[in-house]
């Protein structure tokens with residue numbers, strides 16, 4: 304819009320008497336100013352709306368955001384004035400008052416002077432001069448005292464600020480510690496929940512063995528056995544036990560025991576029951592501690608026997624009991640092994656030390672034990688790759704792992720836990736023998752009892768190895784790994 308046309312538009316909108324040019328110019332100017340302001344406002348709004356596009360596209364998830372230090376409002380601190388500050392303030396006041404009094408006297412003399420004769424005036428003049436000098440000196444001294452008091456006050460304020468900052472820092476530290484304590488408590492609670500998840504009973508885990516395994520046939524024999532027991536019953540017992548998964552040696556021993564004890568007796572069942580209880584009653588340690596610190600457990604076994612799962616379950620139990628646990632990912636052979644252990648570590652609230660894929664397992668385990676010592680953990684559990692007990696080179700590798708654990712912490716490992724898959728039946732006994740010869744096992748975890756009718760293997764293992772079965776696995780949950788209780792075992796099978 305050109306100025307003349309704007310002018311005519313304005314004239315059309317606003318009636319201007321006789322076309323006064325000054326009013327027209329003012330109106331046009333006002334309108335132009337309004338338009339400029341309007342355009343500026345719109346431009347500014349557009350800029351604000353564009354802003355989000357300029358923001359970073361990467362977003363930190365809340366859990367990854369660096370934790371901010373807690374906000375603490377500094378408390379107000381008031382310190383009493385020092386002795387010197389109070390003294391200087393009082394001194395300044397007195398001197399100021401003195402100076403005022405001297406000035407007042409000066410004024411009195413001035414009045415006197417106006418009425419006095421010449422000699423008297425001269426004397427008054429001299430007196431006045433003296434008063435002036437004194438007043439000036441008092442003022443100067445008052446100023447100096449004030450300055451000294453101010454300097455003292457400044458120091459006091461500084462000390463107040465420092466004290467307030469110290470109290471605020473103390474409070475912030477307290478808050479950080481409180482937050483850490485609450486986080487640790489929450490972690491422990493979580494671990495307890497995982498550990499407390501209801502699991503299967505041993506009886507439920509052994510139900511297949513009882514229903515379908517040798518126990519089913521034994522039960523039939525027990526109820527049909529004549530009294531007194533004769534050779535035909537013993538022959539039948541022999542047949543049942545030899546086809547059970549308890550191993551030939553144990554089967555022979557049990558038959559011999561029955562022959563010696565039960566012939567003529569009326570109760571074959573209680574004879575076998577008591578002998579089985581005697582065989583499986585070996586002293587086991589379920590505390591996951593006692594050695595070290597840290598107590599170190601080396602876990603071994605054939606492929607897929609349940610080592611990593613058992614380690615995870617043991618770690619969860621230990622953290623739930625308030626122990627600090629570190630897992631060593633010594634299975635560097637299988638690519639996903641460390642990740643699998645990592646998941647268990649996370650779930651149990653345990654720490655994890657892992658190496659690169661295909662790293663030397665001994666070096667990873669050595670590092671894990673060293674870290675366990677440095678981090679003052681209570682328990683270190685080292686995983687190892689599954690291996691066939693018949694492969695000499697792999698058994699040599701296991702011996703090396705054991706040696707480096709001892710090197711990292713003299714006296715360790717405090718437990719060598721062999722994990723056996725009970726579905727392997729008698730082969731589990733063969734595995735136990737070979738692993739024992741190679742590295743010397745101290746306890747056994749027998750897994751997957753829930754999926755097999757071969758639960759009788761426990762009897763054979765205990766009888767032949769004289770190594771206690773410490774743990775039995777009856778399912779996938781943490782609570783499904785149960786401390787082995789000989790009495791419970793015998794009750795579950797026979798009663």
Ligand SMILES: Nc1nc2c(ncn2[C@@H]2O[C@H](COP(=O)(O)OP(=O)(O)OP(=O)(O)O)[C@@H](O)[C@H]2O)c(=O)[nH]1
Pocket residue numbers: 604605606607608609610611612613634637640687688689690722750751752753754775776777778779783
């Ligand atoms: N039903 C049942 N399954 C189990 C039990 N213990 C372990 N498992 C399962 O057995 C499988 C093998 O377990 P892992 O812990 O990976 O065995 P591993 O010995 O570490 O295997 P490798 O590392 O390959 O030698 C997994 O699917 C486990 O969930 C148990 O007591 N009952």
Ligand SMILES: [Mg+2]
Pocket residue numbers: 610611612634640686687689
């Ligand atoms: Mg494993």
